[in-house]
Amino acid sequence: MRAVVIREHGGLDTLRLDETPSPAPGRGEALVRVRAVALNNLDVWARSGPPGGRPIFPWGRMRLPMITGVDVAGVVEQLGSDVRTATVGQRVVVNPILSCGTCEWCVSGEQSMCAEYHIFGEHTPGGMAEYAVVPEQNLHVLPEHVPFERAAAVPACYTTAWRMLMTVARLRAGEDLLVVGASGGVGTAALVIGKFAGARMLAIVGDEGKGAKAAALGAISINRKEHPQFSERVRAFTGAGVHVVADPVGAATWPESIRSLRPGGRMTICGATGGERPDIDIREIYQRHRQILGAPMGNVSDFRTVMDLVIRGALTPVIHAVLPLREIREAHRMFESREHFGKIVLVP
Ligand SMILES: [Zn+2]
Numbered sequence: 001m002r003a004v005v006i007r008e009h010g011g012l013d014t015l016r017l018d019e020t021p022s023p024a025p026g027r028g029e030a031l032v033r034v035r036a037v038a039l040n041n042l043d044v045w046a047r048s049g050p051p052g053g054r055p056i057f058p059w060g061r062m063r064l065p066m067i068t069g070v071d072v073a074g075v076v077e078q079l080g081s082d083v084r085t086a087t088v089g090q091r092v093v094v095n096p097i098l099s100c101g102t103c104e105w106c107v108s109g110e111q112s113m114c115a116e117y118h119i120f121g122e123h124t125p126g127g128m129a130e131y132a133v134v135p136e137q138n139l140h141v142l143p144e145h146v147p148f149e150r151a152a153a154v155p156a157c158y159t160t161a162w163r164m165l166m167t168v169a170r171l172r173a174g175e176d177l178l179v180v181g182a183s184g185g186v187g188t189a190a191l192v193i194g195k196f197a198g199a200r201m202l203a204i205v206g207d208e209g210k211g212a213k214a215a216a217l218g219a220i221s222i223n224r225k226e227h228p229q230f231s232e233r234v235r236a237f238t239g240a241g242v243h244v245v246a247d248p249v250g251a252a253t254w255p256e257s258i259r260s261l262r263p264g265g266r267m268t269i270c271g272a273t274g275g276e277r278p279d280i281d282i283r284e285i286y287q288r289h290r291q292i293l294g295a296p297m298g299n300v301s302d303f304r305t306v307m308d309l310v311i312r313g314a315l316t317p318v319i320h321a322v323l324p325l326r327e328i329r330e331a332h333r334m335f336e337s338r339e340h341f342g343k344i345v346l347v348p
Contacts, residue, residue, distance in 0.1 A: 001020060001021075001022040001129055002018070002129065002348070003017065003018060003067050003129030003130065004068075004129065004325065005065050005066070006046050006068060007065045009048060009049035010048070014047060015047060015328045015329045016328075020067075020129075022130070022131045023131060023132070023133040024133070025078055025079060026133070027080055027081050028135060029080040029136060030076045030077075030080065030083060030092075030133070031078040031079075031080075031132075031133055032072065032076055032077065032092060032094070032127075032133070033075045033077040033131055034069075034072055034073075034074040034127045034131060034132055035073055035074040035075060035148035035152075035348070036073045036074070036149045036152035036322075036345050036346070036347055037071060037072050037126075037127040037128055037152055037325070037345070037346050037348070038070075038071035038152045038157075038185075038343045038344065038345045038346070039332070039344040039345075039346065040156050040157070041271075041273060042068060042119075042121075042122050043068045043069065043332070044332055044335055044336060046066055047332065066125070067126055067127075067128055067132075068122065068126050069121045069126030069127035069128035069129065070096045070119055070121035070122055070127075071094075071121070071127070071152045071155045071156050071157075071343075072093070072094040072096075072126065072132055072134070072155075073091075073092065073148040073151035073152040074092065074148065075089060075090065076092060077131065080133075083136050085136065086136050091142040091144065091148075092141060092142055093139075093142045093151040093155065093307060094120060094127070094132075094134050094138055094140070094155065095120075095140050095155065095300060096120035096122075096138070097112065097117070097120075097138070097159075097299065098111075098117070098119065098123070098135070098138070099112070099116055099117045099118075100116040103116075109299055112299055119156075120134065120138060128325065140303075142311070143311060146311055149319060149345045150316070150317060151307075151310070152343075153317035153318075153319050153342070153343040153345055154306065154317050155303060155307070157186045157188075157317075158189045158192075158307075158317060159297060159298040159307075160186050160189070160248075160295065160296075160297050160298060161186050161189035161192075161193050161246070161270075161306075162189075162298060162302045162305060162306040163295040163298030163299070163302045164186075164268040164270055165177070165193050165194060165244065165268065166193065166197065166305075167302055169244045169246075169293055170266075171194065171197050171199055171243070171244050172197070172198075172243075173197060173198030174198060174199070174200070175242075175243035175244060176202070176238050176243050176244070177190075177200070177201050177242060177244045177245075177246065178203075178234055178242040178244070179194065179201060179203045179245075179246045180204045180248070180249050180257050181204065181247070181248050181249040181253070181273075182203035182205050182219065183206065183210040183213070183338070183340070183341040184248060184340075185342070186270060186271070187203070187246075188217070188317075188318040189317065190248075191214060191217045191218070192217065192316065192317065194219075194246075195217060196309070196314060199244070200220075201220065202220045202221075202222060202234055202237060202238075202242065203219035203222065204221075204222050204230055204253070205221050205224070206223070206225060206338065207223065207225070208223065210341050211223055213318075214341075220237055224253075230260065231257075231259035234260040235260070240262040240263065241261050241263075241265060242260055242261060242265060244265065244267075244268065245257045245261055245266075245267040245268070246268055247267055247268070248269070248271045248273065249271070249272075249273060249274035250269070250271060250272035250273060251272065251276055251278040253274060254278035255278060255284075258284055258290060258292075259284065261288070261290045263288045263290070265288075266293055267291065267292050267293065268293045269292065270294075270295050271296075317342070318341065320340040320342040320343060321334065321345070322347060323344065323347070324346070324347055324348075325346045325347060331344050331346055
């Protein structure tokens, strides 16, 4: 099969479609013919090396060579032994959450708290290929009316954003929501989910074009280049500040994100692409009764909830571009130059 096999860290020129043996499904696994796969930070970091050489995956290092690709939709092509429910020809989207299944966290449904928690396509071979092997329990049936490209845009970012806003921050209709880094995968997901939840939304973006796209999703946009102290603009719109901030960026935006919260407001976080050591006076947190809530990916319930809302048409993920897998270099270039608004999806 053809696949993007990352063999070394380097620039765009290290990316190519290689011919490599197709994987064979083992016990309880299915071989899925990949019809769409979305790009994430981790695919770019796997190629470029982690930002600043810092380890980004506290639960283990990525080993090269590696086929990445967390967000996969496709068709079941072949079954391994002892497969109970999956059938050949079934349309599926992959739930990327892998865990031990037996510890106290797994039993209580909190798979991403499991000590053995890992992610399909990040710690196991993923979907930047014509075929991928997936454990049967990670297959989610996809009805005919949902395009593969739309389904592939959902798993990592929409599960994370759902976890952040709905499960952890408990966003309610009528509340004010600020989304920082609003043009990225998690940011656009937070806008789509925030609108669904009935929040009034503000979005921090990097340029006018992205501001217009955030406005089309129902947000008041604030250009962070014009307003690096964006909390002042947030307070100009909201008075006391927002009820909820979704900040997937990290150190670069934390101080202003926290200052954008009203007393008692909740900030929910899922990543540190903009650095992991913010310069903040902790009195700004506790003296204003502000809360900081971690949400690194969600659990299987978060995944199923958000996927079913997409299948029912209640949520429509934002897709920036759909490209053939052979244009993997262009996809990485687009992602790294931050020109995208929403997900970049590749089709093998
Ligand atoms: Zn477990």
